[in-house]
Amino acid sequence: MADTVLFEFLHTEMVAELWAPDPDPGPGGQKTSLTVLESMGFRVGQTLGERLPQETLGFREELDVLRFLCKDLWVAVFHKQMDSLRTNHQGTYVLQDNSFRLLIPMASGLQYVEEAPKFLAFTCGLLCGTLHTLGFQSLVTAFVTALPACKFQVVIQKP
């Protein structure tokens, strides 16, 4: 079905557009692009956090919210569930996706590992925004060791 790839194509263009006009990508320039991508993801996450749980009943605790992220949010955006969720029960969660949709078309292995983080910035913002709407301040970072698998580390900040 063509509609599952529409978002992927749009996302690829977004990253290309934000990176291309930077003739001298010094450390400042790169960081701004990452921030723009993350803030875009944040706003999208805020609206998804409002619309997706509309029919479900209230979340009882933090773990429920993370489970919602791994199942409902991931299925809605990437048409598959998150492969694994681990936690230290003290506010840090590691979400692992073994075949992340946005990285699949790139490579399978170690090629392009340095380029991968910019393709994960939007998704980090997405997770952060959804958590923000559902009431949690968080810090989301992404790690790639071998494409297309990636890990998102979510640290919930206590107020």
Add this chain to the structure above:
Amino acid sequence: MAVCVAVIAKENYPLYIRSTPMENELKFHYMVHTSLDVVDEKISAMGKALVDQRELYLGLLYPTEDYKVYGYVTNSKVKFVMVVDSSNTALRDNEIRSMFRKLHNSYTDVMCNPFYNPGDRIQSRAFDNMVTSMMIQVC
């Protein structure tokens, strides 16, 4: 038929408040403000009770001689408060629930509007029209 509809943000400030008889606006504002305490009580009570699922609809918050106040909380801790006329006894629970569902849908639409910054007052005309339709509908 609702006489006053209010949308209150997570931090307990109003995003939207509108009431019908224009003269008694202050009274309705005050009622909504006092009902926030009851809402908070219900939310914390639900949190402590080991119920499998939490309802979004809070039900009747408190009745006064002239009015009844109903509450609803979303997953993002945004609260909807509705004040209805007590004389309108034909208004059933189901109807109140469906009114809240409509409110929730319209609020979600407002959130998805790219010109709306989350946390601002709601100025969407579509939302206004939906609330007007709820306030003038006669049962």
